[in-house]
Each structure stands twice: as structure tokens, then as C-alpha cells.
Amino acid sequence: MNLDLTWRLLKGGGRKGLLGTWLTLGAVAVSMALLLFAVAANYAFEARADRSAWRNPVATTGVQEKGVQEKGVQEKGKAVAIEASRHDFVRDKDITVVDLGALGAEAPAPPPGLARFPAPGEVWLSPALKELAEQLPADQLAARFPGTKGVLGEEALLYPGELIAVVGRKPDAPELTAQRSDDWIIAKPPVKVASLAGEPTEDAEAYQVLALIAGVLMIVPLLVFGGAAARLTVARRDQRLATLRLVGATPGQVVGMTVAEAMIVALAGAVTGTLAYALAAPLLAGIQIGGGPWFVSDLWPSPLVLGGLLVAVPLLVGLSAVVGLRRVVVSPLGVAKRETPPAMRFVRVVVLLAVLAAVPLLSRGNAVGPIAVVIGLAFLCVNLVGPWVVGIIGRVTARRANRPARLLAGRRLVDDPRSAWRTVSGVAMTGFVAGFLCLLSPGVFNSTGVTGQLQIAVPADQTAAVAEQARTRLKEAGITATVKPVKKVVAVALGTSADAATVDRARTALAGLVPGHTPTTDADDEHFGVQILADVRAGTVVVLSVSFLVAIASAGITAASSILDRRQTYGLLRLAGTPLEVLDKARRAETLIPLTVMGGGAILVGAFCAAPFMIGAVNSTGVITLLLCVGLGFAGVIGAGALSRPLLNSVTADPAPRPD
């Protein structure tokens, strides 16, 4: 392999060859940046799961159930501490309160982020909670956490700005012995633990699975797009290479040179993409999921993974180049004739249906691996069917076209449905989910909520006593309220006009009234449901945005490369008086028609499927977000196509166009 010759080939490719090189570089850079994002998102959720594991205690085996110390229990199974947690609320934010008590005389190793195990009576707050406690009047928040001792380190936080309080208690304190309410979301019962390492919560694992699905949704179109971009360099060069082959270069040399060239360009693109991602990471860290934003460091995959991607991406591009080159190498007369492409077979649809039918069978277990494989397979199948559908859309467009631009667009779609599918695939695949979620409203939850009322779950035999205590405490705090025991609940009505400050004062006054139980409003009880819905929606918007970015990049590249491929014909058409606007309109329609039919169709079908679940009003923020996202996406796609207009002008400006 002759690197020197490769370098000269790269440099000497002429203006148009160079443009192809730049396009490849840009495409690989975009792919790399988005790929990093898709991969890093998974690591980010894993990092969160690990950091918050200490709050999800693992009970020591055999000890806790009956309190009988069995013989032969290993040292590591020995309980050293007791841990319980619950959620409290301030304004519309939730606070995680973790109660810890050491069991032995010796203080156990503290959880991450704490300098030492908290002694009874000591409170450690997260930085954000400390700040908030100082901001608000003490009777609204600070009074709930007397004895604040220190500040938690970042290692203890799920996300920057999370509100957490760690409270040290005696192991026999009521908070660490009393039964908790049966609402497992709001509170976790006391558990004896051998260490404070804990394990990732089920929630965290669910988020990881969702992130994986989102990752697959983003990566499949990215790979398709990246591979196509790689073939772009080759396409630019196959004439030159065919010439080389004719003057006697061996197939090995030709392949070697081209692949080396593609990989050099791809490596440059991958590095550029990494830099771009580094610049974007602080912005991406602001995306709110799971209640808050991210540490920027969460959004970086490990150096090993990063290095792996930097190696794998150029290799994949090289591989794509080899595939693209096969034609040139097999036949030295490389300039292929364009023929009617073989009709894509209906078999593809059958394969898709078969795989979809198999999904429920395969996904019985809830292990992450098989689920990812199945989802990946399903998407690959959608990818097989996609071009087929684009071909049909093209045929219909061409048949019904009455204007030249439409006709050209339709014929182009029939001619090369894969390139159009590349552009729209991500939007088509995400569209359904996006449409579905935009209509689902958090109103599903809070339609029946009562405002200005706090409730505390209380053991049934204590309701009257607790109600009496509540009255006294509220009176001392100067809060007017009606306190009523109802079955297993004590309800504190503050009046529907009570403002957030009054509710927080009442919460603070009632703090610790029933050990381990938090007074909550109806809105608090729905807090996590609303949050999950918001998270899924945020995730969808992210995936949809990435899909649109792929569509935009792909539309730009497809437009530019189709101009380069047809520069001679376009030039001659222009000489013959064809207005460039017609060619331009055709290129725009070529992307917009499948994007509208498939992307728009998927979104509408999704929205249609969500309609039965809609209760009350349409969720306007959801609809607006979606419309904004779709509007920007379409504008971007049109803009990307428009960017190549100067290219069209310049390649057709030469009055004597020749194949170069």
C-alpha cells in the first residue's frame, strides 16, 4: 500500500473530489458526535445508578427477618447499620431524607460523599438543600433539619442540585423502627445492612433500559448514515480509481489506497466530532431527566470507550469503503450504467412481521441484553422495510406528478429509495413515540387533586392522638387549619387559598410528627408520576432531535452528492434552458415528501393511538414542544438542502461541462 500515492490522490482530487472529502469529514463528525451522545447517555444513567445506590439499602441475609443470628453467617453478612429513607417536599421539589443509625459501637464506613458516619442527631445536607434552607425562612424548611453538621459531596448526589438530607439517629429511634406507610415511592422501610454500598434502584434500572432503547433508536440511523457517508468518498473517486486500475494498479493497491484515504478522512472526522461533542456536553448536561440535570462528567464515556469509538468509527468507514469499491475493483470499466433498480421485494415486509411477532416471545425475561437485541433487530427490520415504502411513495409521487419538479422527485425516490430512507429513517422511527407522548398529559394525574390539604398516614389506632398533636403544633406555629382524622390518615386542610409558603410552614410544623411519615399534598403524591411522564417526554424530544439532526445532515449530504453525481447532466440541462429552480424544487421535494409521509405519518398515528388515553384537555406544552421540534426539524432539512444551491450554481456554471 502506497501511502504517498494515497496522500497525493487525496490532495489531487480536484475541487470536486475535495468537496466529497469535506462532505465525508462533516458526515463522520456529525455521526461521531451523535454516537458519543447516544453511548454517553447510557453511561450517564449508569453513573447515576451507581451514585444513588447507597440510598437503596440491601438487607443482610437472614438477620433482619427473624432477628436470629444464625451460626456460620459470614462476617460480611453482619449488620452494621440500619437505614431508611423517605421523600419530603418543599415547594414543588422533592427532598430525599435518609435516616442512618450505627448498630455496633464502632461507626461503620460512611456512604460516599460523607466524611464520616453521622452520629445521632447530626444532619448532613446536599449543597442545594443547604442553600435553599438558608434562603427560605427557617419555619418553612430549615427547622425540619435541626443540627445541620455538614455538606454532602457530589459522590452522594444523583444530579447537581439534588435535595438530600442525611440524618443520623440512634438505632432504636422511632424513625428507624416504626413501620413506614405502604406507599413505597414516598418511603422505604428501615433495613439492616452489612454495608452502605447498596444497589441500583429498580427505577434507576428502568431508566437504564429506557436509555438503551433510546440509544438503539439513535444509533441505528446513525450507522446507516455514517456508512453511506463513507461510500461518498468512494463514489467521488471511482472514475479516478477505474483509471488507475486501467493503467495497471492491482486491485489490492486500489482498495488499499482508497480505504486508507477514507480512513484518514474518517479519523479526522471522528476527532472533529469528539471536539464538537466536548463543546456541546455542558449544554447537554442541562437536559432535565429524573428530576434534574447532569454532571458534565457523567456525559463522558470512559477513556477506553472513547478510544474504542475513535478506532471503530474509522474502521467501519473503511469497511463501508471496501463494500462501495467492490464494483470498481471487479470491473475496471468502473463507470456503471444506471439501470432500473430491481424492485424491492415484499419479502422484506414478511421478515419485519415475523420479527415483530417474535418480539413478545423473546422479551419474556427482563434482562437488558435480550431486550436490546430484540429492539435492535426490530429496528433493523424497519430499516429493511423503510426503503421499500419510500419506493412506493416515489412511485405514487411520480405517477401523480403533473409538474416537472414533482416528477423528477418521484423518479429519484424510485431510483434510490435507500438514500431518501437514510434521511428520514430516524424521524420515522421516533415519530410514533413522539406523537403518542405529546398528547399524554400530566393532567391524567392531577385532575382530581385537592389543593391546600396535607395528609399524613397514621397507624389506625393513633389517628385521634396524632390529630390532637397536629392541632397543637400548628397552633404554636400560628397556622390556621382544620385537622381531621380520616380512617388511617390525618388530613390537614389549610384552605384552598393557602399559598406555597403556608403549606411549607405547615409541613415544617408537622415534620417528624409520625416517625418516618411525610405530610404530603395530592400534588406531592403525583410528583413522581408526573416526573416519569416528563422524563419519557424529554427523552423522546432528545431522540427526536437527534433523529432530525441526522435527517438534516443526511439531507445536506444527499443533496450535495446528488448534485455532484449529476453535475454533467445538470449542467447540460441548464445550457438547454432548464431553470435551476425546477431542479432545486425537485431536490427539496425528494426529501420533504418522504419526510412528511413517513415522519409526519408516524407522528399522527402515534397521536391517534394516544387519543383514547387523553383525559380532559390536550396537553398544550407537549403539543407545542412537538410542533416546535418538528418545525425546526423540517426547517433544518430544507435549509440543509438549500445550502447546496450554490454548489448547484457552481457546477452548472461551466458552459462546457465534462465528466472530470
Place this chain on the structure above:
Amino acid sequence: MNDVLVGRALAKRFGQTVALDGVDLAVRAGEAVAIMGPSGSGKSTLLHCLAGIMKPDSGEVHLLGQRIDNMRERGRSALRRTRFGFVFQFGQLLPELPAEENVALPLMLGDVPRAQAVRQARDWFGPLGLHGMETRRPGELSGGQAQRVAIARALVTKPAVVFADEPTGALDQTTGEETMRLLVEATKHNGACLIVVTHDPNVAGWCDRTVEVRDGHLLAGGVRA
């Protein structure tokens, strides 16, 4: 006079290169003119100036008495689309369109409804010996067949003048002759003028008149005595 296209004192230079240096040429109705000359002598440049593709540095071009060289690009472009037809060496057909739609395209650009445009386009296939080729795509046609489709496309709008720059340059001798015969016959049949740039004396033989270009000058035959 019944001159359809007249070029007067056309001059064009590219930097230091003088491509045209005062050329006069007049083409009568229904006439076929061959432009010959060595490579680089300015044949294509002359054709481009006459066809309104290029603006000459000086001199004038008149189509049916109307001056066209000083029109704006948009006007010249419309003129080329409606009054002129073009046949180039190769590569002028859109690869994704079937032959008949390639031919119908100029009509559709002129707002002829599609069905009618395609019908009109099909009428050209028989006379040009392209029977059965209507729905084939350019990649599925031989070089000679593709050139005949290009001839149909150049003529379908009933132009006043057909310009051809080495239309048989990429074809073998026999196919070239046959294509040239069809081009001349079809053009005449339509009452259009034909201006062909060629290297090949046999091709030129099909025309009524031959003009020789040397270093941007016409040697003889530009304007009839």
C-alpha cells in the same frame, strides 16, 4: 431576408486566449450548417455565443430580427428552452427518468400538462427508430439510442434552431452516420435550422453548408455572397 439566426462580428476571449475574433455567420430558414475546425479553434465558443449560453465580448446575435446577446440570463434561459433545441455529445439525459419522460420534460417545463407532454413525446419514438424504448431508462439504452432520444428532446418543443456540439463524437462510424442522418432529416422535417459542430467530414457531409473555424476566424462560408 429570411435569415433566422445571425451572428455579427462576434468576439470572445478567455484571459489571454482569443477564442473568437470577429466571426460573422448567418443561417437561413431550414438550413443545416456544419462548423468544423481543429481542436481549440473556437467552435464550441461560437456555438455557445450563438445559442445565448455565453455572452460575446462584442458583436451581436439576432434571432428572427430580435437581438438576443444583450438579454438577461433569465430571458436567454427561457429563449433556449422555448426557441432552441440542444444535442450534446453525451450525458444530457436524466438517468432516473424513462426515455419518454426525458423527452417530455422540456414540454412540461413549458407548462404542457403531463399526459399531453408524454403523448407528444411518444410520437417521436417511431420516426427516430426508437420503437419500444419509451419506458427504458438512459442506462438501458445504447449510445446511439440515447442520442436519438436526445434528438427527440431537442425537437419536441418545435424550436427555431437546433444546436448540436459533436453529437456523434461518442459513437462509432456507422451509428454516427445514422444518427446524423436522423438529426438532419428530423430537423428539416420540422422546419428548424441546424448548427452542428463536428470533426468528422462525413458528418459535415449531411449538412447544406460547412464553415471552417481557425483560431477564432471563419475561413470561408460564413455569410453567403
